Amino acid sequence: MKVWLNGRIEAAATARIDPADRGLTLGDGLYETFPARGGKPEFLAEHLDRLAEGCHLLRLPFPQADIARAVADLLAANDLADAAVRLTLTRGPGPRGLPLPPDPRPTLLIAASPLAPSPKPARVLIARSTRRNEHSPLARCKTINALDSLLARLEAGDAGADDAVLLNTAGNVAEGTSSNLFVVLDGVAVTPPVADGALPGVRRAKLLAEGAKERTLTVADLKRAARAFLTTSLSVREVAGFVGV
């Protein structure tokens, strides 16, 4: 497998990240995941728009590279037509501590893997081990600070569930561990607003444009929902049932 790293296509087994990279030491970075089909990335403009908003918040320079071209080159190098593409942008290496390096050399990494088959319906746990912080502007960006999501996912595994939904600090529903949640209530598909800690997902925006509604959701709403779905740019996964409601 090959990766695209700072403008070069390299073998993943030997490509080198600097041990002083602030992505590794401080989680100082962002990522995006999107599908490619027939060698071409889908929803790329929307993902790059969100990346740009994250860069603005974190004061990271937006990449100058031609991302569409980089993805196409990477897919060709890996002999993949259809793929899940992950782009990771970090601030690059820096000395110890929080202050920004004076002369940042950000790291841009693109990796591709075969598209997974459509996921089967998920049993979804309402996570109790942690909460999503809707008071942080980071909740609106796709950062590489993923540990709250990981804790919820571990809790789901313990409960025999396939995934989890995170509540926010007010106790309302925020999102899945790496997806947005939509529930069908009274015949309308509804999803938590960004202000409640939902990541502004690319597929979420498309569903809202098609008539879905934003609304604060409680755990009781999940219990009475006729149907529910976890959405990402890669998949729409039906919820078979909620656990721990």
Place this chain on the structure above:
Amino acid sequence: MKVWLNGRIEAAATARIDPADRGLTLGDGLYETFPARGGKPEFLAEHLDRLAEGCHLLRLPFPQADIARAVADLLAANDLADAAVRLTLTRGPGPRGLPLPPDPRPTLLIAASPLAPSPKPARVLIARSTRRNEHSPLARCKTINALDSLLARLEAGDAGADDAVLLNTAGNVAEGTSSNLFVVLDGVAVTPPVADGALPGVRRAKLLAEGAKERTLTVADLKRAARAFLTTSLSVREVAGFVGV
């Protein structure tokens, strides 16, 4: 400069982190920072205790390496007697996504840098850009998910302050961006409890053992404090004044 990486001392300029390392892709890791003097780490047992608690929460295997020996070897290789030592532990490489790799190969990285001189008194901003999530058990661990602290530090820089204090989601004081906060009120040194989002700092524990008290602190408390200090294992920094109170 040399680093200690997975049991080997290597030149920092060529030491390699795998691009699939979950520290880089998901912030899936922990760190500790402590001083060494005369070639020997200080407070090491306390830092490794906290690391062990973080490993338990995140289900990371605790390192088998002899850390004291590794630090001594690294300092000798760098010709440093006194140093700031940073240990970073990540889950190591894994495929895309949150599920744990079936056969984890954690990354253990130790880096040393010269001890900085004692910091001058700090003008400290009460950060408004984000909040620390006291509802997450991650607030009690030193994780590499540092972006909320970075946002507060950037805000401090904008305001001409040297550092910032983060409030929790309830609006009470949590801690500094990479330090604990102590304020002197009515002749007693007090610091926010861990339940309010304070990291259980090693120097903080020592000061509590010496008579300091835990108490929920409000912004008004900061305003009326006679003195205040930001504490880490490396330094105790006097607060020259609070900004934005």
